[in-house]
Amino acid sequence: MSKVLELSKITTTALANLKAEGEKIAMLTAYDYTFARLADQAGMEVLLVGDSVGMVFSGLENTLPVTLDQMIYHTQAVARGSKRALVVADMPFMTYQVSPQQALQNAGRLVQEGRAEAVKLEGGAAMAATISAIVTAGIPVMGHVGLTPQSVHAIGGFRVQGKGHDAAQAVLEDALAVQDAGAFALVLEGIPASLGQQITQQLTIPTIGIGAGADCDGQVLVMHDLLGLFDEFTPKFVKRYASVGETVEKAFREYQSEVKSSCFPQPQNCFKG
Numbered sequence: 001m002s003k004v005l006e007l008s009k010i011t012t013t014a015l016a017n018l019k020a021e022g023e024k025i026a027m028l029t030a031y032d033y034t035f036a037r038l039a040d041q042a043g044m045e046v047l048l049v050g051d052s053v054g055m056v057f058s059g060l061e062n063t064l065p066v067t068l069d070q071m072i073y074h075t076q077a078v079a080r081g082s083k084r085a086l087v088v089a090d091m092p093f094m095t096y097q098v099s100p101q102q103a104l105q106n107a108g109r110l111v112q113e114g115r116a117e118a119v120k121l122e123g124g125a126a127m128a129a130t131i132s133a134i135v136t137a138g139i140p141v142m143g144h145v146g147l148t149p150q151s152v153h154a155i156g157g158f159r160v161q162g163k164g165h166d167a168a169q170a171v172l173e174d175a176l177a178v179q180d181a182g183a184f185a186l187v188l189e190g191i192p193a194s195l196g197q198q199i200t201q202q203l204t205i206p207t208i209g210i211g212a213g214a215d216c217d218g219q220v221l222v223m224h225d226l227l228g229l230f231d232e233f234t235p236k237f238v239k240r241y242a243s244v245g246e247t248v249e250k251a252f253r254e255y256q257s258e259v260k261s262s263c264f265p266q267p268q269n270c271f272k273g
């Protein structure tokens with residue numbers, strides 16, 4: 001790719017072109033300005049302000065209590081840190097399920113107040129009319145099928161979906177319904193790799209996998225999992241690229257002990273009168 005293209009703003013069209021060219025799409029979650037900036041500089045095509053913010057930032061057990069105002073706040077911070085990456089914001093639980101009208105109004109807030117460039121919502125065929133209403137208003141929608149964490153109580157835990165012929169067929173039909181409704185891309189979460197491959201082949205829009213195998217058009221991970229900052233659970237699909245948690249705790253211990261022993265501050269850390 002040319003230098004100009006490398007630096008150009010990523011759009012939904014750019015992602016479609018990447019699928020057409022067989023180039024993989026790298027997506028990562030982000031929740032604040034500092035880390036969004038680092039991920040953007042590292043070349044991530046998409047920054048997802050995930051409702052996983054409820055788990056890794058707020059310390060909640062699942063994503064259900066996350067509010068629209070919280071998502072707007074985090075999206076604003078990520079948008080400020082992102083020069084090139086496409087900023088996608090998750091629609092939180094109960095901000096899009098009641099009606100397409102409610103969904104459109106709330107998607108509009110994520111764009112107008114949060115500065116999101118697209119929104120993501122969970123669900124397949126049942127969400128087709130909702131996706132269509134948002135897309136018609138000019139807001140790009142990313143779908144999300146398979147393991148949908150906002151349905152954790154209905155699923156009975158964070159369990160792999162689409163195992164067996166009938167369950168696989170249901171996920172495929174959901175994926176096709178999301179595409180037909182006008183979504184520009186689709187997250188495939190927690191499904192067998194073979195099903196991820198099948199859906200990716202059948203869809204014209206890019207698929208972005210998390211625990212959906214190697215054949216998806218792109219991959220997404222939760223930033224804290226990748227960095228080794230979150231270890232309350234480590235799903236099989238996570239790869240740790242660093243041990244930032246250990247590094248941070250070591251620095252904190254050193255600072256704490258230097259305060260106790262009066263090794264910090266030194267004269268160079270002090271102002272002269």
Ligand SMILES: Nc1nc(=O)c2c([nH]1)NC[C@@H]1CN(c3ccc(C(=O)N[C@@H](CCC(=O)O)C(=O)O)cc3)CN21
Nearest residue numbers: 052055056063149158159160222225230233235236237
């Ligand atoms: N930090 C973090 N990482 C995530 O990937 C993530 C979140 N939070 N919050 C929202 C959802 C919840 N997710 C999860 C959480 C746990 C498993 C998990 O434990 N999976 C088991 C398999 C479970 C089964 O099928 O029985 C695994 O070993 O992968 C999967 C997805 C993915 N998302």
Ligand SMILES: CC(C)C(=O)C(=O)O
Nearest residue numbers: 029050051052187220
């Ligand atoms: C795991 C990704 C796809 C997500 O929805 C989130 O971070 O909330």
Ligand SMILES: [Mg+2]
Nearest residue numbers: 050051052090
């Ligand atoms: Mg989410």
